[in-house]
Amino acid sequence: MELEFEVTDLPASDHPEAGDVAPDFTRPLVGAEYWADTSLSAVVAEGPTLLVFHPMDGAFPTTYMWNAIDDHGFGEDVQLVGVSASSPYEHKDLLEERAEGARLFSDPDAGVAEAYDVENHLDGMEGVTEHRPAVFLLDADRTVQYAWVADEWPAFPDYEEVAAAIDEHA
Amino acid sequence: MTDSDPQITLYRLQACPFCERVVRVLDDLDIAYDSRFVEPMHSERNVVKRVSGKRSVPAIVDENTGVTMSESANIVEYLEHTYGDGGAA
Numbered sequence: 001m002e003l004e005f006e007v008t009d010l011p012a013s014d015h016p017e018a019g020d021v022a023p024d025f026t027r028p029l030v031g032a033e034y035w036a037d038t039s040l041s042a043v044v045a046e047g048p049t050l051l052v053f054h055p056m057d058g059a060f061p062t063t064y065m066w067n068a069i070d071d072h073g074f075g076e077d078v079q080l081v082g083v084s085a086s087s088p089y090e091h092k093d094l095l096e097e098r099a100e101g102a103r104l105f106s107d108p109d110a111g112v113a114e115a116y117d118v119e120n121h122l123d124g125m126e127g128v129t130e131h132r133p134a135v136f137l138l139d140a141d142r143t144v145q146y147a148w149v150a151d152e153w154p155a156f157p158d159y160e161e162v163a164a165a166i167d168e169h170a
Numbered sequence: 171m172t173d174s175d176p177q178i179t180l181y182r183l184q185a186c187p188f189c190e191r192v193v194r195v196l197d198d199l200d201i202a203y204d205s206r207f208v209e210p211m212h213s214e215r216n217v218v219k220r221v222s223g224k225r226s227v228p229a230i231v232d233e234n235t236g237v238t239m240s241e242s243a244n245i246v247e248y249l250e251h252t253y254g255d256g257g258a259a
Contacts, residue, residue, distance in 0.1 A: 028207070036205060036206045
């Protein structure tokens with residue numbers, strides 16, 4: 001979409017790049033039926049994983065991102081794992097509507113966002129820090145195969161690029 | 171008792187006093203366990219129904235003994251009998 005004005009820039013990010021090992025973390029991981037404290041390392045050990053950071057559940061970028069991921073059928077080739085500041089209850093609601101087959105980490109204090117340097121301190125929502133849109137394709141050792149992090153607010157992944165990365169690595 | 175890989179899974183509901191009662195006993199007996207949190211809505215707790223035959227929580231699955239059990243009073247009695255002083259395990 002072409003806009004007649006500049007989109008807000010986000011600060012430079014020192015996020016993990018391709019070839020780096022993504023930081024491990026443990027948070028409640030929400031699936032279709034329950035949630036339980038789970039480490040990222042345990043998840044990636046099950047297979048190639050698309051780790052998707054997104055704004056709070058209910059925000060339109062979150063809806064757009066999961067709808068696009070569903071439309072591209074990435075879940076057929078990789079494990080889909082989301083992370084947002086939303087509670088497990090909100091994640092359950094999201095999973096009933098979209099993000100087919102995905103599991104979602106709940107990171108209300110945005111500690112994982114800090115570890116990945118994808119924090120987004122929200123203007124006009126004092127005290128709320130969430131996750132800027134970001135996508136990391138990880139192998140079983142948490143090595144990053146592909147990384148994209150939003151540098152504008154809002155910004156969306158290039159899904160064709162993600163698809164190409166999945167084709168190449170997963 | 172606190173092996174790195176817990177053999178007991180506790181299905182629980184956040185803030186459910188019956189579940190907290192079981193947690194207290196697990197902690198008192200120094201038993202490692204994994205928590206799986208489920209839905210407040212009884213009708214949506216299919217995973218609990220599948221493992222225990224009912225949708226009520228707390229429910230535990232003990233891989234050490236093969237026991238699956240619901241009802242906090244029963245669970246407390248089972249844990250104390252199995253893992254307490256003079257217990258079988």
